[in-house]
Amino acid sequence: MEGIKRRPTRAELLASAGKTIPNLVAPGLRILFVGINPGLYTAWSGYHFAKPGNRFWPALYASGLTPRLLDPSEEKDLLALGIGITGFVRRATASAAELTDDEYRAGGRRLRALVKKFKPRCVVTLGITAYRIAFDAADAKLGRQPERFEGAELWVLPNPSGLNAHFQAADYARLFKEVRLGCSAQPSTGQPTSRATQSHRRAAERLNRRENTRGSSAARRA
DSSP states (O other): OOOOOSOOOHHHHHHTTTOOOOOBOOTTOSEEEEESOOBHHHHHHTSTTOSTTOSHHHHHHHTTSSSSOOOGGGTTHHHHTTEEEEESOOSOBSOGGGOOHHHHHHHHHHHHHHHHHHOOSEEEEEOHHHHHHHTTOTTOOSEEOSSOBTTBEEEEEOOOOTTOTTSOHHHHHHHHHHHHHHHHTSOOSSSOHHHHHHHHHHHHHHHHHHHHHHHHHHHHHO
């Protein structure tokens, strides 16, 4: 694991405004997480949810969605586990308050097209205000939604930013676990469930073996 080796300078952060980072998607995903938009730190690093203090990566691990705590720089390992990441708005900003309602609505249309194309089993939006604006759903509540989203099970969860003081690490772990259990019970719209589950289990085992190998190597060097 290389990791992000240094912190950006203020000038580097300011220069990251307006940048985009690629979607992390593939056909047949179990879960597609949908953030609001990249923050400046994320845009600078090139990795989703990269800012220190963001609860996304710890919640994945605490909920059992990943076999260990991944660094944001390891985000591509999520695809083998059937997990993808995208966002409502592509451009990076210092704050979500800089985004317009039209940008959210355009992002909602892009998300529909993305889900139609890649057919994830579950879609999980991270930010209830973003969801409400994007889909004109002012009455939407947190949790599993009664309607499906282009054939996928739909969840609306809170933004995992460290600035969101309404929810703590334990809350995200519980909510992400509910998603894990709920999505595991859903039939895949891509590959057959048993085949997909076996593939994701093997990927988790490979990640564990790789981490164990690194630990053994470090111990020998010490």
